[in-house]
Amino acid sequence: MNHIPIYKLSEFYDDILDAHEKEEIKSHLDQCPECQKHFEQLHTMVNLLSCLQTISLKRESFALDTIQKIKKHHAHKRYYATMRGSFIAAIILLAIITFLPESIKHDTSFENIAKISNSQNDQLKLDCIIPVTMDFNTALLLLQQNNARILHSSESYIIAESDVNSFSSIRQMINGSDSYRKNILSDVAVNHTNKYNKHYPQLTHANKKKYIFRLQLR
């Protein structure tokens, strides 16, 4: 007699076989003690397993504790999200601070604004100071004729910006045919710039596209 395969007994137990197969197995089980024994063992085992359904949580406050844990988890998540956001913002800000001055190096408007705001007290921003004997209007006219841009002015000085060529002609017009360096007045500027470890502006300096200078009126 052929015994029923175990998987068929399992399916028979779960009642998922068709009516014909069920009948066959039923009649076989009536005649075969060995298959009957297997089936009974299967039955006992599944009954034992179903007893495990009585496993349950002993803690009464489990649901409330879980809700507390969820709230705590959300609070942590929000905190870390804020921290992460702040960290990213700090990194971006740092990157801007580090790279922005380089990237807008030739953006004169930005540069000028920055320099104008500090120009009165922070003379280091200036490329040079040129003492002149002319009055305010004459100096202003001279600068305008040479396309220099007036950044700031007062009764005693004019801060202007110009390119290399304009600066050169302004300088020559101020000092006549003498070179700027040899002029007594220009020495003041040289001394002043040396004092602050500034290099005297070299007009042929290829990288220096703009000069910012102060005409110190007398």
Added chain:
Amino acid sequence: MSEYSDNELIDRVIAGDTNAFTDIVKRYQNKIFRYIYTRVYNYDEACDMTQDVFVITMESLKTFRRESQFSTWLFSIAVNYCKNYRRKHRHKIYSINNADDEMEFQIPDLRQNQEEMAITNESMQILLEELHKLPDDYRDILILRDIEGESYTTIAQMLQLTLANVKVRIHRGREMLKSRLEKRGLI
């Protein structure tokens, strides 16, 4: 226990009513705990893991598309969580004979005659031990089928298996457990 359906409770939770989630937890806590406990066989750890499953469920509740029953979806979260947990803690050695972990079972009298073996707490411990020693795939499927009484189709959805695969695993798992229990003299 709340009289609201799962979907009504979910709607309330999504609308911001956290207390509705308490009802969901109460409804499914034992089912999820049982599944996890039979996997890790440690009461405290199973408690923590059950809580974690509900934390994950709460977080991803908005993604529940209601294509299956909520219980099926919740159980699949538990199954995946346990798999990941097992992977993360694969070096951990579980103590099988930890007296602190012994559970008290409410055992129904299944004896049909006096000769039949009485089911004791001890025999339940043996059963749990042997169930715990089964490979994950077979243990999961026996828990769902023979402890929780889930249908073949639901099991297939929960474990993302084909129906044929579920049938094969159920009979192999039962065969494996039966031979082990036979050796222990339990059946």
